[in-house]
Amino acid sequence: MSSLYAPEGLAQEGVLSDAELEAQFAEHAKAAKRRERAANWHLLFIFVVVLGPLVIYPLARMVLLSVSGANGLTMHPYTAFFGNPETRGLIGTTLGILFASATLVASVLGVALASMLFFKPFPGVKLLMRFLELFVAFPSFLVAFTLIFLYGSQGSVSIGLQRLFSLESPPMDFLFGIGGVVLAEVVFYAPFVVRPTLASYATLDMRLVEAARSLGADGWMVAMKVVLPLAWPGIAAGTILCFLLTLNEFGILLVLGSAHLVTLPIAIYSSATVDLDLPTAAAGSVVMLLMSLSLYALYRRVNRKTSAGDR
Template sequence: MSFLSSPDALGGASQAASQAAAQSDALADARRAASAASHAAIRRRRTRASQWHLLFLAVCVLGPLVIYPLVRLVLLSLSGAHGISLHAYATFFGNPETRGVIGTTLWVLVLSAGLASLLGVALAALLFFKPFPGARLVTRFLELFVAFPSFLVAFTLIFLYGSQGSVSIALQRLFHLQSPPLDFLFGVGGVILAEVVFYAPFVVRPTLASFALLDMRLIEAARSLGAHGWMVAWRVILPLAWPGIAAGTILCFLLTLNEFGILLVLGSAHLVTLPVAIYSSATVDLDLPTAAAGAVVMLAMSLSLYALYRQVNRRSAGGRR
């Protein structure tokens, strides 16, 4: 017993325990290293797989459907009799009617998209802050409405408010008129009405999403301090929700700029916008280089609006985070 409890024996036991602990630590370090290597290998495989997927999308999907047509469009706009030339752009901008077409496009865009944005924000505010029976159903309908083709809205307005539409005929019979009282659709009034009706729902959804992130305690605090409805809206709600409202408004402007179906159905000969002018140059005049030049100009305008939309949407997402 004295031998077992001697200092040499105790020292040997402690040395063996320390060696065992060191071996255990070494095994744990080896396991951690193996686990880290395994995770790193998995990450590398996932990275390579994502790169291959991206390459597949670029070559098999984006290449033939997006990249190649855009490259061909730009090359067609730069084609000339003796190679690359800016003759198509000179013809497009040198046409005396081009300035009027661009001016018409811009004022129709500002008027239609501006009214659609105001209507969309007002509808979103009504649905969120003043809910009524059936508000949820209206919201779902507005979400479904964005899936409709734009020309369907134009034809619906013709069937309702055209000179031979049901509402116009009903008013004529009700008031015993000699001619239908409504005759404004085929022109500026009809185009603006159809675009406002069709594109206002595109503003409602981002605005509702922005309202849903508001801290209602701030609104209640403002009201408790005596702020009336318009002051709360202007001083509290609008500064907090403006990124979502701005994103929806820019999206509305972008979609309205590229609108063609409503203009083709309701536009008259005196309302020629840039999409209609491009279509006319390609199909009526058979001047494909000039049409391509106009399409490139319109594409640059659309990409500028899209870049602004992405920036505002990114800022809105950063605010939500």
């Protein structure tokens, strides 16, 4: 019989004994433990050296400051913040701008633009999408200044209309107020709705759309009965993201907001820098932080549904 069928032949062909296999398994287990320990040390390093001084410590100090008083721990900053009659007006103004710009105009415009790009493509659509991706990297106050240069009372468009129609004064004078703030936020945050909506459209089964059209459904019925029920997680994710970013907007409000248009971020900034009331400013910041985290958790939950739909 050939030596290939003998134990020595098996050893020569690379078949290991039980002891050698156990030794290899033990070595692999030790290597896996070493990699796990190294990963844990790296995570601890990031947590202590990076997240600790830059994120965790400032947030902890802010929360501690919001409950600090002359005699120790107190809830006076929160009672002062919510007990101020102007706070209710600030919350109303903030929510009004949020729903007007983020929920209504920006979301509708973003969904409409995404629908046009996906269902009615035209030459240059890829270039436009790249521009929208680049646009979201711009600072928000840059959009505010651009609108001032174009549509302000001394802007190029306003002066051009004044000269064209021989008017005594520039016809446009709405930027420094709620109209300008809503316009700037719509222009800046509508692209944030486009990308999640396009991602949701990409998961659609176009055979369903074609079947609905073949049965005589018009474009509006196809959109409401087929596309919207299937694509709503992406649309909702984009709307929530737009709402979250608009809630924390500061640059546009600082440039275009008037003295009568004060929102929560501006009020917190004024409490800290003008009134030097750091505990009250910290209390307002904690409230805004909780609102932002709640919206972000909702965004993550809806976005997971979109990802599950992709699979």
